[in-house]
Amino acid sequence: MKTAIEIYKLLPKTNCGACGLPNCFGFATKLAAHMASLDDCPDIAEEDRAALRDADTGRRESPGTVYEQALESLKKKIQAVDFKKAAGLFRAIYRDADTITIEFLHKRYVVTKHAVLTDSGEKVRPWTAILIYNHLCMPSPPATAGEWISFSAIPQSHAKDKAWKGHVEEVIARHFSGKVEELKRACENFGCVKTDREGSHDAAYTLRFFPLFPVLLLFWDAVPEEGFPAQCTLLLDKHAPHYLDIESIVVLGEEFAGRMTEER
Ligand code: SF4
Known part of the structure; x- marks a missing residue:
């Protein structure tokens, strides 16, 4: 597996944004973390693409990646969270002991102790679930300071x-x-x-x-x-x-x- 720097050296470095990231380094970081696919960048030279194959072992949904592993470990942590209490603390909407809905970057997500789904029921990328679970696992968040x-x-x-x-x-x-x-x-x-x-x-x-x-x-x-x-x-x-x-x-x-x- 290559590091983000090693991957970056093999990218076009034009920062064109076609991969959805603002620059090539951002893409390299995500590829190294298995949050992106080589296919997301249309401009990688063939020989560099071949050299990068081993860094592309996991697309966002692939099991066993560091993000999948982090998500699995967070799922264990979220089991201990009292959703009724969490809904009150984090200004989410309590549905039942296993379900709340919460706004995240101006979109609504359905959060259960086993998965995070979009409002229309689609499974989200692992890192989205990680951010939402991480937020809900923060201990005793105080009200906003207003500063x-x-x-x-x-x-x-x-x-x-x-x-x-x-x-x-x-x-x-x-x-x-x-x-x-x-x-x-x-x-x-x-x-x-x-x-x-x-x-x-x-x-x-x-x-x-x-x-x-x-x-x-x-x-x-x-x-x-x-x-x-x-x-x-x-x-x-x-x-x-x-x-x-x-x-x-x-x-x-x-x-x-x-x-x-x-x-x-
Ligand atoms: S699509 Fe490729 S060249 Fe463009 S910013 Fe992303 S990594 Fe860089």
């Missing part, structure tokens, strides 16, 4: 800071550079709510990764004549570390950026 902090203010975020900036905030900034109105439309399509927060930004929206996980998106458009590139900051509620572990927050942010930039 925004940057990602880098989260304890132990240092190692993930670059990923957050590069794979989340910069993806949104680059994509919507010079296109503030498109950004606003994308935010509104995503269920984000415009806020009247004061500041020099060109757009400010609140959204919820989960019902109990608010986020504030701030966007400054590029000013080419001053050499000022577009910037985006996603601020998190101060209690965010009680809502998900740091790795999961980054994956969630990447998915949010991916979905936002697809919804032009």
